[in-house]
Amino acid sequence: MSIVNKSIRELNALFLQKELKPSELYDEIFEVTSNSEAVIHAHLKLFENENREALQNADKRFEDGNSLGLLDGIPLSIKDNINLKGSNTTCSSKMLENYVSPYDATVISNLKSQGPLFTGKTNLDEFAMGSSTENSAFGKTQNPWNPDCVPGGSSGGTAASVSVRSSIAGLGSDTGGSIRQPGAFCGVVGYKPTYGTVSRYGLIAFASSLDQIGPITRYVDDARILFEGIRGYDSKDATSIDHEFIELPSDNNATVGVIKELMEEGVSEDSKNEVNKVVDILKNKGYKVKEISLPMIKLAISIYYLIAPAECSANLARFDGVRYGLRVDGNTSYEMMENTRAEGFGPEVKRRILLGTYALSAGYYDAYYGKALQARKKMILEFKEAYESVDYLISPTTPTAAFKAGEKTSNPLEMYMSDLCTIPANLAGLPAISIPTGLSKEGMPLGVQVMSKALTDHSLLDFSELLENELAFHDLPFAWGS
Amino acid sequence: MSDDFNIQNIAKLASINLSEEEQSKLSNDLSVILEHVQALSDLSLDEVGEIFIHPLEKELLLDEDEVRVSLTHDEALQNAPEKNEGKFVVPPSLE
Numbered sequence: 001m002s003i004v005n006k007s008i009r010e011l012n013a014l015f016l017q018k019e020l021k022p023s024e025l026y027d028e029i030f031e032v033t034s035n036s037e038a039v040i041h042a043h044l045k046l047f048e049n050e051n052r053e054a055l056q057n058a059d060k061r062f063e064d065g066n067s068l069g070l071l072d073g074i075p076l077s078i079k080d081n082i083n084l085k086g087s088n089t090t091c092s093s094k095m096l097e098n099y100v101s102p103y104d105a106t107v108i109s110n111l112k113s114q115g116p117l118f119t120g121k122t123n124l125d126e127f128a129m130g131s132s133t134e135n136s137a138f139g140k141t142q143n144p145w146n147p148d149c150v151p152g153g154s155s156g157g158t159a160a161s162v163s164v165r166s167s168i169a170g171l172g173s174d175t176g177g178s179i180r181q182p183g184a185f186c187g188v189v190g191y192k193p194t195y196g197t198v199s200r201y202g203l204i205a206f207a208s209s210l211d212q213i214g215p216i217t218r219y220v221d222d223a224r225i226l227f228e229g230i231r232g233y234d235s236k237d238a239t240s241i242d243h244e245f246i247e248l249p250s251d252n253n254a255t256v257g258v259i260k261e262l263m264e265e266g267v268s269e270d271s272k273n274e275v276n277k278v279v280d281i282l283k284n285k286g287y288k289v290k291e292i293s294l295p296m297i298k299l300a301i302s303i304y305y306l307i308a309p310a311e312c313s314a315n316l317a318r319f320d321g322v323r324y325g326l327r328v329d330g331n332t333s334y335e336m337m338e339n340t341r342a343e344g345f346g347p348e349v350k351r352r353i354l355l356g357t358y359a360l361s362a363g364y365y366d367a368y369y370g371k372a373l374q375a376r377k378k379m380i381l382e383f384k385e386a387y388e389s390v391d392y393l394i395s396p397t398t399p400t401a402a403f404k405a406g407e408k409t410s411n412p413l414e415m416y417m418s419d420l421c422t423i424p425a426n427l428a429g430l431p432a433i434s435i436p437t438g439l440s441k442e443g444m445p446l447g448v449q450v451m452s453k454a455l456t457d458h459s460l461l462d463f464s465e466l467l468e469n470e471l472a473f474h475d476l477p478f479a480w481g482s
Numbered sequence: 483m484s485d486d487f488n489i490q491n492i493a494k495l496a497s498i499n500l501s502e503e504e505q506s507k508l509s510n511d512l513s514v515i516l517e518h519v520q521a522l523s524d525l526s527l528d529e530v531g532e533i534f535i536h537p538l539e540k541e542l543l544l545d546e547d548e549v550r551v552s553l554t555h556d557e558a559l560q561n562a563p564e565k566n567e568g569k570f571v572v573p574p575s576l577e
Contacts, residue, residue, distance in 0.1 A: 102557040195537050209535050238542045302519040313496060320497070322570055327563035333575045334497070342499035350498055351511055357496040358487070358512065368519070374527035380537065381530065412511050413518060429537025454538050 003028050004165035005476070008222045011168065012070050015062045022058035022073025025168075026051065026117055029075045033119075033166040036480035040142050042151075042160040044080050044090060046120040058115055070225050072115030077167035079158050080121040081128055082213065083202040084108050091204050092136035093126045095325045095344030105202020106237070107171060107213050107230040114229055119167045122157030126346045127316065128173055128206045130154050131181060131418045134409055135348045142405070143185060144477040145444055149402040152182030152418075158216045159186040164480045169217040169226050173203055175210045176304055177397075177422025180434035183216055184397035184447030187436045187477065189468075190216050191223040191461070194454045195429035196241035198227075199234030207311035208239065210304075210426040220435060220465040227457065248391045248452060248459035250466060252285050257292030257390035262421050270440040271396035277437060278394060278448050281470045292386050292393060296379035300423045301416055303379065306359050306372035307427070312349075313356030319344060351412060380428045387453040392463055394450050395421050397434035401444035421449055431457045433464050436473050445475070487513070 003025060006014070014020035030048050037043060058073040067073075078084060081091045083101035085108070090096045104112070125135035133141040133156025141156045143149040144164045151160040155172025159182035162170050172179040174192040183190020192214045203213055215226035233242040248254060258279060263272055282289050321327035321340035328343045330336035345353070359368035386393065399420055408415040425432035431454070434447035450467070452460040489509045493500045500508065536542060555568055564571040 099561050102553055102560055196540065209537060235543075235545060238544065239536055239540070240543075241538065241540055299521055299525070302521045305515055306519055306522075317497075321563060322572055323558075324561035325563070330573060333572045336573050337497045338499040341497055345498065347504075347507075350500075350504070351508060353496050353498065354489070354492050354508055355512055355515060358492050358516075361492070361495060367523070371522050371525075371527070372519075373533050374530050375522050375525055376537075377530040377533055378525070378527060380539075413514055416515075427537065 002479070004032055004168070005218070007219045008070055008074055008168060008225050011074060012072070015073055016067065018062065021062065022117065023055040025073065026055055026075055029119060029166060029168070032164060032480050036144070036164040036166060039147055040144055040160050040164055041139050042122055042141050042157045042164065042166055043077070043120040044092065044123050044138055044157070045088060047118055051117045054117055058117065061115065068113070068115035071111065071229050074116045074169065075119045075167050076111070076116045077119050077122050077158050077161040077170035078108070079124055079155050079170070079172045081124060081173060081204045082107065082171060083204070084118060084121065087121065089121070089204065090138070091127045092124045092138055093344065093346065093349070094137045095319050097326065099324055103202065106199035106234045108202065110230050110232065122155070122161050122170065124157055125154035126349050127204070128154040128175055128178055129312070129348050129352055131177070131415050132405070132408065133157060133182070134405060135346055137346055140405060143402050144480070145187060145402070148404055149444060150185065150405050152185035152402060154178040155216060156182045159183055159188055159190065162186070162188050162216050162218060163477055169215060169222050171213055171230070172216045173211055173213050174426065175207050175308060176426050177419040179214045179216055180397050180422045180432060180447070180449060181419060183434045184436070184445065185402035187445030187475065188216055188218055189220055189223050189433065189435055191227065191433040192425060192431065193227055193231065193457050194431045196239050197231050197243055197455070197457065199232070199237045199240050201234055201236035205315040207308040208315060209311060210308060212426070220433070220461060220468045223433070224461045243455055245458055246453070246456045248456045250459050250462035252287045254391040254463065255288040255290065255389065256282055257290055257386060257393045259297065259393055259395040260291050260293045261295065261297045262395035266399055266417065266420060267396055268400045270401060271399055271446060274437045274446045274448050275394060275396055278467065278471070281467070285470065290390065292390060294382050294386055296375065296382050297424050299375060300379065300427060301420060303372045303375045303427060304423045305355070305416060306368050307376060309352040309356030310359045310369045311356070313353045313360060316349070316353055348412070376427050379424065383428045383430065383453070392450050392452050392460070394448055397421055397447035397449040401440035401442065401446050425451050429454055431460050433460060435464050435468050435471070437471050438473055439475060
């Protein structure tokens with residue numbers, strides 16, 4: 001097995017045994033990247049040479065027996081909507097093309113004390129709005145399993161990077177599935193932690209009540225390690241929670257619910273088959289499995305496409321050509337703002353800002369935004385009731401495997417439907433993970449999503465790791481390093 | 483979608499200049515999306531209780547109002563499109 005395909009724990013063991021140096025791993029990673037990047041375009045910026053001093057320091061720490069833990073010397077990629085001091089943070093938008101971060105996001109400062117190396121900033125749908133990474137102002141990312149297909153989105157760059165092994169693991173952000181959906185499309189693990197457990201400070205905001213930073217990795221254990229590296233209460237984020245985690249059984253004393261509404265019309269046979277495969281495994285292992293109905297899930301996309309655009313229209317008001325980002329001249333301040341926003345934002349961002357502006361405007365607030373908040377609450381109550389009888393809920397991560405580039409770009413609603421299975425966890429703030437389970441008839445990866453109640457993240461990861469071991473899905477995309 | 487939906491008014495509220503082509507395309511897109519979300523209008527939602535913005539129903543916490551180390555003046559201005567003597571410069575606000 002090539003070094004780049006090893007897990008974080010295996011790599012750490014090699015570092016500790018002095019069989020591998022962080023600098024050797026880093027060079028191996030960039031050997032892969034030099035082959036893959038021209039086709040896949042996972043990154044907007046690569047730090048091939050910027051880390052030489054940091055690598056020497058990492059090598060020395062292991063030589064001297066002073067390592068900083070499991071993440072020390074591990075190459076990580078970072079979605080380009082997370083601030084990394086001194087580097088551009090573009091959000092794949094012309095609006096922020098030349099923006100240089102003056103500070104680190106809390107997840108970055110948490111990681112920096114643990115010694116990982118940042119390999120690059122990864123491509124995304126502009127301001128994380130999209131499901132295919134086709135909405136980037138700086139070119140599309142291709143799926144490593146088939147470059148004609150999209151990698152999913154909005155964290156398509158990180159998912160593709162981890163899938164090809166241009167990085168060992170990476171960070172994405174998930175507002176309606178933007179970690180889990182590209183995880184499923186690229187055959188890697190995508191994990192959205194419980195809302196509030198990971199600070200959003202320094203993540204450029206899209207929809208603040210839904211956004212959550214989380215890991216994209218090859219293995220569930222890598223997601224656990226990265227989650228431990230980034231989580232924790234942060235007074236700089238008003239929604240951060242000073243949390244105590246709750247334990248659930250992860251062995252066969254656990255009860256698992258299959259979400260009825262996500263096994264019906266609108267979900268492909270391929271995706272349903274993956275869930276059925278998991279159900280068979282669980283039953284064979286002695287787990288209790290039952291069907292659970294959550295009728296509000298059918299309305300999740302309607303709720304989401306009022307709340308997320310409403311929050312986005314408020315958050316993106318800050319891009320006005322005054323303090324940072326693009327400025328396009330005008331005769332007055334107001335003209336300058338209108339021209340700047342016309343030039344700086346792409347079509348999907350404009351669509352969502354306008355939708356949100358309308359939903360919040362006088363006379364329509366109660367009918368749209370107010371109603372969506374109430375419906376969201378009703379969905380949260382349904383989840384609470386469901387978790388009284390089951391420990392984990394499973395569903396497909398996506399209604400289909402990765403679709404062809406260009407296939408859904410002209411029909412926004414059809415694109416939005418690709419987040420059907422992932423949006424509910426964001427609306428309810430729940431932890432949710434996609435693990436790769438198998439391939440579609442066309443040979444593209446598929447994933448199954450596992451959700452559990454808030455603050456049961458560790459049990460969710462334990463359960464998912466058991467499932468990962470049973471599934472033994474070891475297929476890889478084309479080996480770009482060889 | 484309401485009959486008095488006016489893309490120009492919405493664009494004005496959102497401070498985005500739209501070309502005629504964009505107005506037509508976005509009007510059409512928004513009408514499809516707003517029709518889809520109409521599914522919520524028939525829901526009975528009187529019994530849901532108090533609404534929280536935080537999905538875990540936590541109160542949003544406010545920081546104490548105290549001076550702390552933050553961005554320096556130069557760091558705060560480093561990305562400004564136009565600046566002068568430590569201030570952001572903007573075009574006139576009145577025509």
